[in-house]
């Protein structure tokens with residue numbers, strides 16, 4: 001593959017953008033090499049500026065569940081654009097969006113639209129703190145909730161309850177209010193609540209972890225958290241920015257049958273435009289300004305073009321059997337990847353929930369963050385590049401979930417597996 005134009009663009013970008021990118025993982029730092037620059041995207045494919053085509057399993061990090069450049073989404077945006085780009089006053093599409101989200105995710109009796117997943121999670125914990133009058137929040141190792149200060153925190157060594165910042169610039173005084181638990185550890189959660197349960201405003205969790213590769217919850221784990229929160233008067237927040245409308249039409253909460261107090265969304269509800277949202281029980285949401293005293297606002301929130309894109313996508317995914325077909329394609333992909341690796345003696349396991357999947361270079365079924373981080377990342381990095389050379393774009397990090405879209409038909413999955421057989425063979429040989 002020729003990458004001359006991408007290389008030239010990356011050289012220019014590095015002079016002007018930190019690391020040459022506007023979001024860190026795009027820079028290929030963990031897999032090595034240089035990113036390609038995209039010219040256009042269509043269906044399951046990305047096309048780079050050098051004319052190379054890639055089958056895309058990143059899907060803009062989740063939104064593109066109907067494939068890129070879907071005509072229905074594109075036409076909805078074109079129509080909206082004809083009426084202006086932003087109003088700064090209410091419009092009908094915001095009401096339709098709120099009706100759609102609350103219908104598809106019944107735990108959300110009311111919603112507030114924002115502009116990104118990060119804004120949604122930041123706003124949700126402010127609401128949780130304001131509504132409970134408590135300050136501490138609890139998150140899980142390996143879960144990502146955007147780049148808000150309170151979330152850039154890891155467990156402090158030795159102490160169960162004091163979080164330590166993972167980024168310079170995060171005040172220790174704030175990170176100390178974030179306790180970090182091991183995902184899928186029942187006892188750790190019980191112990192923490194026994195110790196400081198009455199101080200916890202909220203537990204925030206990715207109900208299926210998609211930011212430490214892909215790790216589903218153990219049987220009963222989400223229920224355990226639900227019960228602890230209820231018992232101790234803390235709110236349970238499902239961060240469904242990634243899982244929402246993807247692992248099932250009603251998100252992970254529908255898939256696992258657990259009702260959170262608040263839910264955060266992003267990605268799919270924007271159809272590829274910058275959008276987030278948070279929602280929950282009416283009496284909680286009524287505490288948000290201007291209905292209540294907890295402040296949160298946004299110049300572009302509920303933007304008419306973004307609402308049009310999101311509504312068109314939400315319409316498409318309500319087609320009967322949509323998620324079942326997507327899930328079946330993802331299972332086929334995962335089983336094919338495991339078989340291809342097995343044929344040449346490479347140890348690989350996969351995790352899959354709906355149209356989210358993870359590929360692990362290990363012979364173990366991965367259920368914890370510690371297991372995910374113990375996998376052979378060097379092997380993943382070689383496999384990533386082996387696939388890229390063969391025209392398949394996996395997430396450029398061993399710690400990201402993969403995404404399948406409805407444009408990934410049998411032929412596309414088969415082409416992916418053909419590339420994987422060769423890439424695994426290279427790895428074995």
Ligand code: PLP
Nearest residue numbers: 116117118144145146241242266
């Ligand atoms: N929450 C989860 C689960 C995410 O995966 C992400 C982003 O990948 C976010 C929050 C932050 O969303 P955004 O990048 O739109 O700010």
